[in-house]
Amino acid sequence: MAIWNPWHGCHKISAGCQNCYVYRRDAAIGKDASVVTKTGSFDLPLKRDRQKQYKLSPAGGTVFTCMTSDFFLEEADEWRAECWQMIKARPDLSFAIITKRIHRFMDCIPQDWGEGYPNVSVYCTAENQAMADERLPIYLTLPIRHKYICHEPLLGPVDIEPYLASGQIGYVLCGGESGDAARPCHYEWILSVREQCMEYQVPFHFKQTGAVFIKEGKTYHIPRKYQESQAARAGIDYEGSPDPSTEDPKQRKSEEKIQEKELDRERWLATDLFERIRRSPFRSRFQLKAADKRYVQEKGMEVIRSHAGDLVRQRLAPAHIPNDGKQTPMKGHPVFLAQHACGCCCRGCLGKWHGIPAGIPLTEEQQAYIVDTLMTWIGRQMEET
Numbered sequence: 001m002a003i004w005n006p007w008h009g010c011h012k013i014s015a016g017c018q019n020c021y022v023y024r025r026d027a028a029i030g031k032d033a034s035v036v037t038k039t040g041s042f043d044l045p046l047k048r049d050r051q052k053q054y055k056l057s058p059a060g061g062t063v064f065t066c067m068t069s070d071f072f073l074e075e076a077d078e079w080r081a082e083c084w085q086m087i088k089a090r091p092d093l094s095f096a097i098i099t100k101r102i103h104r105f106m107d108c109i110p111q112d113w114g115e116g117y118p119n120v121s122v123y124c125t126a127e128n129q130a131m132a133d134e135r136l137p138i139y140l141t142l143p144i145r146h147k148y149i150c151h152e153p154l155l156g157p158v159d160i161e162p163y164l165a166s167g168q169i170g171y172v173l174c175g176g177e178s179g180d181a182a183r184p185c186h187y188e189w190i191l192s193v194r195e196q197c198m199e200y201q202v203p204f205h206f207k208q209t210g211a212v213f214i215k216e217g218k219t220y221h222i223p224r225k226y227q228e229s230q231a232a233r234a235g236i237d238y239e240g241s242p243d244p245s246t247e248d249p250k251q252r253k254s255e256e257k258i259q260e261k262e263l264d265r266e267r268w269l270a271t272d273l274f275e276r277i278r279r280s281p282f283r284s285r286f287q288l289k290a291a292d293k294r295y296v297q298e299k300g301m302e303v304i305r306s307h308a309g310d311l312v313r314q315r316l317a318p319a320h321i322p323n324d325g326k327q328t329p330m331k332g333h334p335v336f337l338a339q340h341a342c343g344c345c346c347r348g349c350l351g352k353w354h355g356i357p358a359g360i361p362l363t364e365e366q367q368a369y370i371v372d373t374l375m376t377w378i379g380r381q382m383e384e385t
């Protein structure tokens, strides 16, 4: 992870800022953190070393930007355009911006932003439910390619399900507060966010416990140097499904539709065949006529069963049937009618109504199942007056 601080200093804007580490650090050296100044690293993305190589390289990881201020701070308005130019000039680097000022986003983007620079991710901070409900609805309307939520410091339980359900959030990060005056972070709040992320398959990372960590009613005071390792020990990070921003949304939608259809189809196939054909206007119109019934009575069910077995073996069982789709006449034998009524007239209908794939020979078992189905239908027809 690399850090680029083009300016330094900030103003407190919400509850999460109460114990801001920039203020704490500056106070320790007698500096006023509310004074916002450009830093000597302002043009760091373009700086080169003696070998003329960029000082920031992709090998250094994501460049976390403006970590001692807020990128969308009012005082930085006149400097920001130049930063966007540098970000654009380094497409080989990924820049991450964490902000509590998402409401200023549209006033702060460059003219050529479009749907967002591909190398920029924006974390929207939501330290409590009030801030989640204030900032996240705005966040979801914005043109940002990589949208992430930051619950750090997490100051209370949060319900972010409605925002995760949008399908736009690619990652959620959680953590407690550090420093001598740190407010407590409850493990159950962290676990709740994790559960919500798992529900929507959004990657989740428990970054650090904070200085005051409450688990199962017990309060732990955790020194700064152990806060990240203790969080890692919990082993609750969740990888989720791939970042939706890196997927083709059209492909994702069509895949979801296919999955939905497959699920619906499985449920449909699992329901009773005779109920399904009863609801089909085409299948339900096939009935045995008086002449057909007389034929069945004269021959007897066992003979009809053997006819059905022959017809299935000869006209349905082969892997390749030259006249598939046309091999079953609409009349001439009770078994033909039963085949149409039960969706057993060709390999296409067998696939659709019974889930039996075409292109491979029917097994003995499949043939027996089809014959049983046809004979059940014929038996029921014979019982009807």
Ligand code: SF4
Residues within 6 Å of the ligand: 010, 011, 012, 013, 014, 016, 017, 020, 021, 022, 023, 067, 068, 069, 070, 100
């Ligand atoms: S926005 Fe961030 S940097 Fe600014 S005061 Fe709040 S916590 Fe500190």
